[in-house]
Amino acid sequence: QKEVEQNSGPLSVPEGAIASLNCTYSDRGSQSFFWYRQYSGKSPELIMFIYSNGDKEDGRFTAQLNKASQYVSLLIRDSQPSDSATYLCAVINYQLIWGAGTKLIIKP
């Protein structure tokens, strides 16, 4: 069974620090990798996607992909209280497979 694993957390990070969220996946054929943010009571919103090995940066967010080790991570620099949310990892081959999410808490 194809799986995407995330630590459920909560992950507590001081304001201004770097938050590091990790995700591993089982399907070596996975082609695209996504990070979604979901605030409590809201719908998931796409914040980053990555296709190739290496890093992809967008503002304070950096997605890192290592296909050989089958993991993808999300770094949030200069963490803000507004970054407190659940972060969902999703990977796709023929279908999108979701992780259960990591709850991130940024402490002022």
Next chain:
Amino acid sequence: DAEITQSPRHKITETGRQVTLACHQTWNHNNMFWYRQDLGHGLRLIHYSYGVQDTNKGEVSDGYSVSRSNTEDLPLTLESAASSQTSVYFCASSESGTYGYTFGSGTRLTVV
């Protein structure tokens, strides 16, 4: 602006009743999906469609049905609502899998 809308936002229904949740998107996306989200289970796929007249079962399709008569709409029907179907339901659409999904605001359904 293009959007994906779900209605109603909240619904309370009785066990055994038929319920239909609406999903309408103006992105002109071919792919549409229905998920349910429960504590401890994350997002679980109920049904999906890759185009008009195409529908497919997801991992938790029992007790649910969908139909796709046009590009914009994918209504989800609970044939006979059960308390186990109390959940938050999300509709999503995508141009293709490589671009990720756009989600509606969700419908919170309570079956009493």
